[in-house]
Amino acid sequence: KPRDEKLILYTGGCSKLKGGLIAVKALEYLKHDHVKLVFLQYEKKNRGGGLQEIKNIVKRFVGKDYQYLVEQEIEKHGLQGKVIFRPSTDCVEKYYLATDAVVFPSTLAHQARPIYESGAAEIPIFITDFENTKEFVDETNGYCFPVSNAKKLAERIDEWIDRPEEALTRIEKNKMETLHNHNLNDLRKELISFFHDI
Numbered sequence: 001k002p003r004d005e006k007l008i009l010y011t012g013g014c015s016k017l018k019g020g021l022i023a024v025k026a027l028e029y030l031k032h033d034h035v036k037l038v039f040l041q042y043e044k045k046n047r048g049g050g051l052q053e054i055k056n057i058v059k060r061f062v063g064k065d066y067q068y069l070v071e072q073e074i075e076k077h078g079l080q081g082k083v084i085f086r087p088s089t090d091c092v093e094k095y096y097l098a099t100d101a102v103v104f105p106s107t108l109a110h111q112a113r114p115i116y117e118s119g120a121a122e123i124p125i126f127i128t129d130f131e132n133t134k135e136f137v138d139e140t141n142g143y144c145f146p147v148s149n150a151k152k153l154a155e156r157i158d159e160w161i162d163r164p165e166e167a168l169t170r171i172e173k174n175k176m177e178t179l180h181n182h183n184l185n186d187l188r189k190e191l192i193s194f195f196h197d198i
Contacts, residue, residue, distance in 0.1 A: 006035045006161060007084075008126075009099040011092060011114060012106075013041030014067035019105030019128065021066065022150050024073050026103075027082045029154035032161050035082070038099055040092065042067075042085040096121035101160065104128065107148055112136065119178025124167055126156055136181075141174035 012018025023037055074083055086095070096102065096117055103126040104114040110130075115137045118125040127137055129144035138144065143156040160167050 004034050006032070006101070007038050007099040008035060008157065009038045009040065009095050009102045010105075011040045011095070011102070012104070013088070014070055016066045017106060017108055017110060019107050019148070021070050021073060022105035022107070022148055022153060023103050024070055024079065024083060025150035026105075026153040026157065027079050028077050029151045031154075031158050035157065035161075036084055037082060037103075038084045038086060038095060039070075040086050040095060041088045043087055092117075093121075096123065099123065101126065101157070103153070103157075105145075105148075105150075105153060106130070109133070115142065115174070116178045116181075118142075119174040122171055122175050124160055124171055125174060126153060126160075136177070137174070139170075141170050141177055143170070 008023075010020060010023040012020055014020050020039065023039070027035065027037060074080060089095070101124045102114050102118045102121075104112055105126070106112070106128050109132045112127060112133050115125055115127065115133065119141075125137060125142040127133060127142055127144055128147050130147070143160060145152040145156050
């Protein structure tokens, strides 16, 4: 990749819950034009006809075909060169190592494993500001934004690019939090303690 290009990883596929459409929409608002989104867990639909195609048409008509909404957003705003689609993988860690940041724009409170994965990979995390994740990520170790707010997400991404020193502080804090709270030694102790208690 070019030296000034920034790759942001989104791992959630075409899922409304995980906010793929929000991640794509944020690209429209960025002031920096050298940012690309690596969109993981994307599988091209077979439009070959039959009953499945009829179901897809009905879902599109009622606004429930989330993959179609993502694809339409990209086409409508000319974002084809800004989104890199990749299929599901058992080697997600390779993507964490190859990208510069990770985004988790979930639309509902949800298990937020990318917080710890970004901490281990030493890259910044952009995450929806839900109460259930504040225990693990806040403005000291990540970049938070309001639910479904693609414009605010774009502002946080621009802030990260514009203030690299602040980013390093957040990255280091998230790395330390991850090492402290999510390592195998402590997990073993916690499990033994849990089994003793029951």
